[in-house]
Amino acid sequence: MTDLANVSFVRPARKIAGTVVAFVGGDLQLGKAATALGVAGLVRQAAATAEFKGKLRTTLDLLAPRGTELDRLVVIGVGKPEKLTEADWVKLGGATIGALGKANKATVLFERPDGEAVPGAAAAEFALGAKLRAYSFDNYRPDSEDAPKRKTPADLAIAVEDVAGAKAAWVAQGAAADGVIIARDLINEPANVLGPVEFANRAKALKDVGVDVEILTETQMKKLGMRALLGVAQGSARPPRLVIMRWNGGKAKDAPLAFVGKGVVFDTGGISIKPAGGMEDMKGDMGGAAAVTGLMHTLAARKAKVNAVGVIGIVENMPDGAAQRPGDIVTAMTGRTIEIINTDAEGRLVLADAIAYTEDRFKPKFIIDLATLTGAIIVALGHHQAGMFASDDKLAEALSKAGTATGELVWRMPLSAEYDKMIDSKFADVKNAGARDAGAITAAHFIKRFVKDTPWVHLDIAGTALGSPHTDINRSWSSGWGVRLLDRLVADSYEG
Numbered sequence: 055m056t057d058l059a060n061v062s063f064v065r066p067a068r069k070i071a072g073t074v075v076a077f078v079g080g081d082l083q084l085g086k087a088a089t090a091l092g093v094a095g096l097v098r099q100a101a102a103t104a105e106f107k108g109k110l111r112t113t114l115d116l117l118a119p120r121g122t123e124l125d126r127l128v129v130i131g132v133g134k135p136e137k138l139t140e141a142d143w144v145k146l147g148g149a150t151i152g153a154l155g156k157a158n159k160a161t162v163l164f165e166r167p168d169g170e171a172v173p174g175a176a177a178a179e180f181a182l183g184a185k186l187r188a189y190s191f192d193n194y195r196p197d198s199e200d201a202p203k204r205k206t207p208a209d210l211a212i213a214v215e216d217v218a219g220a221k222a223a224w225v226a227q228g229a230a231a232d233g234v235i236i237a238r239d240l241i242n243e244p245a246n247v248l249g250p251v252e253f254a255n256r257a258k259a260l261k262d263v264g265v266d267v268e269i270l271t272e273t274q275m276k277k278l279g280m281r282a283l284l285g286v287a288q289g290s291a292r293p294p295r296l297v298i299m300r301w302n303g304g305k306a307k308d309a310p311l312a313f314v315g316k317g318v319v320f321d322t323g324g325i326s327i328k329p330a331g332g333m334e335d336m337k338g339d340m341g342g343a344a345a346v347t348g349l350m351h352t353l354a355a356r357k358a359k360v361n362a363v364g365v366i367g368i369v370e371n372m373p374d375g376a377a378q379r380p381g382d383i384v385t386a387m388t389g390r391t392i393e394i395i396n397t398d399a400e401g402r403l404v405l406a407d408a409i410a411y412t413e414d415r416f417k418p419k420f421i422i423d424l425a426t427l428t429g430a431i432i433v434a435l436g437h438h439q440a441g442m443f444a445s446d447d448k449l450a451e452a453l454s455k456a457g458t459a460t461g462e463l464v465w466r467m468p469l470s471a472e473y474d475k476m477i478d479s480k481f482a483d484v485k486n487a488g489a490r491d492a493g494a495i496t497a498a499h500f501i502k503r504f505v506k507d508t509p510w511v512h513l514d515i516a517g518t519a520l521g522s523p524h525t526d527i528n529r530s531w532s533s534g535w536g537v538r539l540l541d542r543l544v545a546d547s548y549e550g
Contacts, residue, residue: 061181061228063174063220066163066213073126073207075150075162079135080108085165087213093119097129109133110142111149111526128153128160135166141461143176147183148526151207160207164214174219177212178227181220184210185231186527191242226356230541233352237534240344241520245320245337250287250368253319253340254295257347257366263354270296280407282386283367286400289324289377290370296408297343299350299364303357310361311548312418312508313350313540314408316401316425317343317368324371324397325379338532339401341519342424343368345536352541359549363416367408371400383482387411388504391482399487401425402497406504413508419548420449420509423501424536425516430493431467432517439463440518440535443498446509452547453511453539459546462539464513467495474499 066087076088082098096119100106106114110133119127130150132138138146154160164177188207214220240248240256248256254269261267272293275284280296287294297317300310318339322328328336343366350364378384382394384403387410392403405423412421431441439457442464444450450466457463473495476488484503488496498512515535522533 060209061185061224062209062211063177063217063224064211064213065217066165066215070161071123071125073128073154073157073160074124075128075130075154075160077132077135077163077165077167078108078129079167080131080133082108083167085163085167086169087163087165091122091124091127093122093127096120107131111145113149113153115153126157132167135168135170138166140176140179140459143179144183144461145526147180148187150180151184151187152526154207157207159209161211161213164212172214172216174214174216174221175223177214177216177220178223181210181212181224182227182231183527186234187529189235189238189530191239191530226545229352229355230538232355233348233537233541234534236351237344237348237537238530238532240347241338241341241532241534242530243337245370249292249319250295250317250370251293253317253343253368254297257297257299260299260347260351260354263351264301265350265354266300266302268298270298275407278411279385279387279389280411281384282392282403283369283407285378285382285384285394286318286324286371286403287369289374290372291374292370294367294369296411297366297368299347301350301354301358301360301362303353303359304361308361309419310363310416311544312412312416312421313346313362313364314405314412314421314423315343315346315364315366316340316404316423316427317366318401318404319368319370321371321398321400322373324373324377324400326396326398327373328398335520338520339426340368341426341515341532341535345424345515345519345534345540348534348537349540352537353544358544360544362544363412363418365408365412367404369404371397386504390484390503393479393482393485395485396487399497401427402500403486405501409501410504413506418508420446420511421505422453422511422513422540424513426519427514428494428497428516430497431514434467434494435465435517437517437521437523439465441465441467441494441514443467443469443495443502443512443514444510445469445502445505446511449509449511453543456539456542456546460538460542462518462535464539467498469495469498469502
């Protein structure tokens with residue numbers, strides 16, 4: 055991957071050269087530092103020619119503006135500056151990177167055009183958006199003639215009055231950016247490179263930021279009775295892993311917050327094999343596990359004042375002679391029996407054992423699981439919101455607020471006894487798939503049967519974690535969705 059080589063926060067200088075970014079409002083008014091460059095007239099002249107109105111995230115590019123020592127002036131519209139929100143600053147950072155193109159170095163005059171003070175925290179939000187937009191995954195064509203040329207600045211200096219505030223806020227925002235990039239890298243990686251063992255080894259790197267990492271092997275999972283998870287893995291030549299990541303930043307007596315991720319590194323569907331078209335995207339069926347890994351990095355890197363545990367079940371679902379069959383019955387860690395109706399409904403089997411293990415061992419305050427679970431949720435919500443299923447209203451509301459703040463939106467879906475009946479089995483306690491109708495809901499109900507009394511939320515991120523829409527802050531096939539959402543949930547609701 056590539057991203058910004060450096061983000062720095064500096065005080066505004068009297069003399070500036072090179073490539074400069076300046077903000078302008080809907081009235082084409084420039085801020086104090088930008089006005090001092092003597093470019094106000096040029097901006098108005100160019101704006102009239104280009105019909106540029108200073109609307110939010112629109113751009114105007116002036117090359118070698120006369121009367122200055124600048125090589126280039128990039129003007130970014132901020133609309134009505136008094137209405138700028140946290141999300142706007144993040145998106146402006148991304149839009150700025152998009153406007154800069156191939157520039158190798160740039161200085162951003164971080165000021166409101168109306169002269170009002172801008173807190174350093176806003177500069178850190180801007181830097182977050184810039185870093186996320188700058189990301190690209192080009193590991194496998196670094197020297198190729200076909201590889202895209204660098205389109206992001208190597209260095210971005212953000213000139214802001216509140217340098218101390220910006221640097222302090224960047225500790226958390228920078229950690230979040232790194233966590234998202236970790237998740238993006240994991241999801242974008244091809245499955246022949248990233249198997250269960252390799253994924254687990256990548257998670258070990260979190261020890262560098264203070265995360266305790268424990269890895270359970272196939273033998274250990276057998277002793278624990280994880281036959282649901284192991285049943286998914288038995289058709290693959292590559293052994294499964296269960297990774298437990300712990301960050302202890304709270305009081306020793308405090309129960310941890312628990313995050314559980316589905317980590318199917320490649321999903322053929324097993325014996326219930328998927329159609330060939332688009333199957334290559336199933337390298338991303340571990341998006342939930344990637345998000346949990348990125349989240350745990352973020353919490354540790356910013357020294358979050360909570361105890362948290364991330365558990366990811368990592369398997370590969372393949373259709374060889376040892377693979378489980380439709381009609382098989384397996385016993386999960388809880389002792390509940392499961393009739394396998396469809397081997398392509400495998401992620402919920404992984405989660406069943408991973409969640410049961412998490413609840414039994416850690417007795418957490420809550421459990422939130424993330425999984426690229428169903429195509430049905432994409433039919434319902436598309437690619438712009440994740441489906442949220444919750445047993446706890448307070449937790450669901452807190453997640454919704456965190457989604458609004460970060461732009462990683464969730465939409466609450468129903469749970470009820472009528473849907474739960476759809477996964478009753480004739481031969482076992484439960485079957486792993488219902489009818490075609492309400493597929494995302496019955497999948498959530500299946501998972502719910504393996505949660506006891508702990509407040510629980512299931513996030514179906516099939517539409518948001520891979521094949522992600524391009525936005526101001528994402529140009530990657532995977533956006534790393536979920537890291538910022540959950541980090542914000544923790545920060546706003548569980549860190550005092």
